[in-house]
Amino acid sequence: MTAPAFTEDDRHFMRVALSLSKRGLGNVWPNPSVGCVxxxxxxxIVGRGHTQPGGRPHAERVALDVAGHHAKGATAYVTLEPCSHFGKSPPCATGLIEAGVARVVCALEDPDGRVSGRGHQMLRDAGIRVDIGLFADxxxxxxxxxxxxxxxxxxxVTLKLASTLDARSATHSGESQWITGSAAREQGHLLRANHDAILVGANTVIADDPTLTCRIAGREDQSPVRVILDRxxxxxxxxxxxxxxxxxPTWLVVSDTHFSELSEKFEKTSVKVVSAGxxxxxxxxxxxxxxxxxxxxxxxxVESGGSLAAxxxxxxxxDRVVHFxxxxxxxxxxxxxxxxxxxxQLSDMPRFExxxxxxxxxxIVVTYDNKTD
Structure with missing residues (x-):
């Protein structure tokens, strides 16, 4: 199949859609964070939208509601394939068809088995032109x-690290607040807001008694789930x-063998106790x-001590290291x-790009990605 020839306008509007998609990071799980223009x-531009908190409504539905009758004959720029299955709401592909959209430019096919090409096929079957792959990476x-x-x-999984130039996270007595300055700490809180959960070990909780919330003005309600590994x-x-x-929300992950007794220990709290082997x-x-x-x-x-990180x-x-x-x-x-x-042996070292x-x-903050996958 010949790759579609995208125009500069296509690139511009998909960039807008990608920018919108980032707004949902950290608060739309288990759904993807999608942007639509x-x-x-x-x-x-007659309509724009992004996935709303909790995952509903989807980006396409938000954009269609904004556009109203102006959606007829429009081109939809979507960062992920419109869904094709009935869940808590009708399929987005159906919404685009009923609105009379003439063309859909999509960055990426959805690998979810409930969609995986079916959304695009629904659109094509309805006579809508579908072009895929713009800014897929x-x-x-x-x-x-x-x-x-x-x-x-x-x-x-993103591992957040903070250290001195000589890779020390605390003094020998355990003092670590604050190694980095206020700007770096604010960036760390932004990282929290953009993630679904923070993972820590029991030793960190016992030693530091942290709150692990997002403390950026205006985003205090975007604190992620706090997950504690406590065997x-x-x-x-x-x-x-x-x-x-x-x-x-706070989840305590405990061993299978201790699940029953620890469920009882924390039953009068709001903690969710889950088990793992x-x-x-x-x-x-x-x-x-x-x-x-x-x-x-x-x-x-991951905002843990050195043992869980290792x-x-x-x-x-x-998958990623963010090192302050x-x-x-x-x-x-x-x-x-x-x-x-x-x-x-050096060949056994974990390596990042x-x-x-x-x-x-x-x-400074340096970001590294794991490229072994």
């Missing part, structure tokens, strides 16, 4: 979490994460992530930001 035959990056859950049965239920009921679980006294992290995916999570931000790196499930680096040093007696990995470097006040 409707453009009249005269080249005017960009669309895949926006929805890398949703795609990971569908294609790999686990969320996309034996060591986290006290008095911990801030437990006490505030009614306000911000363990072996040799450690969680099966692959199973943990499958469990989280099964509960709908698509994007998980464990995730060892099993190869870290302060222009300071602590020395060899400080705490390393990553615990022992057991690497004896640097994709961006940005200044954040006096600090």
């Amino acid at each position: 409707l453009v009249s035959p005269e080249g005017m 960009e669309a895949r990056r926006v929805n890398e979490g949703f795609l990971s859950r569908i294609e790999r049965d686990r969320p996309f 034996k239920g060591d986290v006290p009921v008095s911990a801030k994460l437990i006490e505030t679980a009614e306000v911000v 363990c072996a040799d006294g450690h969680f099966d992290l692959h199973e943990v992530l499958r469990t989280l995916a099964g509960l709908g999570l698509t994007r998980v931000l 464990a995730l790196l060892k099993v190869g499930v870290v 680096v302060a222009p300071s040093m602590i020395g060899d007696d400080g705490k390393a930001m990553i615990a022992q990995l057991g690497v004896t 640097r994709v961006s470097v940005r200044e954040m006040g006096e600090d």
Whole structure:
């Protein structure tokens, strides 16, 4: 099949749709975060929309409602294939057909087995021209979490690190607040807002008693689910994460063998207790992530101590590293930001590709992607 010839106008309007799609990151799971722009035959935007909090309504429905009768004869620019199945609402493909849209430009086919080409075929069967593939890489990056859950049965995992120049996350006494400056910390809160969940280990909760909320003005209601890995239920009921679980969803992942007793321990709290398998006294992290995916999570931000970070790196499930680096040093007696990995040969090192470097006040933030998949 000959690849479609996209115009500069096509590129412009798809960029607008991609920008819209980013607005839903962190608050539309388990659905993808989609953007849609409707453009009249005269080249005017008559409707725009993005997936709404909770995943409904979909981007196409929002844009169609804005456009009204102006959608007839329009071109729809959509970042992911319009759905073709009945769920909590009618298919978006049906909505586009009924509105009289003349053409659909789509960035990416939806790999979800309930859609996977069927939405595009519905549109073609209705006589609508469908062109696919414009800015597909960009669309895949926006929805890398949703795609990971569908294609790999686990969320996309981002490991957040903060350290000095010599890779120390705290002094030998454990003091770590604050290694980085206010601009870097604000960026860290933005990361929280754009993820479905924050994952931490029990030791971090016991040692620091954090709140793990989003504290950006105007986005306080976008705090992600807080997920604690606590095999034996060591986290006290008095911990801030437990006490505030009614306000911000908090999940406690425990071992299968302790599930019953720990469900009873936390039954008077608002904590959701879930279980996962363990072996040799450690969680099966692959199973943990499958469990989280099964509960709908698509994007998980890890804000843990060095031990959990190392464990995730060892099993190869870290997809991205966001490293905040302060222009300071602590020395060899400080705490390393990553615990022992057991690497004896350089060929066994986890490897990442640097994709961006940005200044954040006096600090820098470096983003790396895992390219082994």
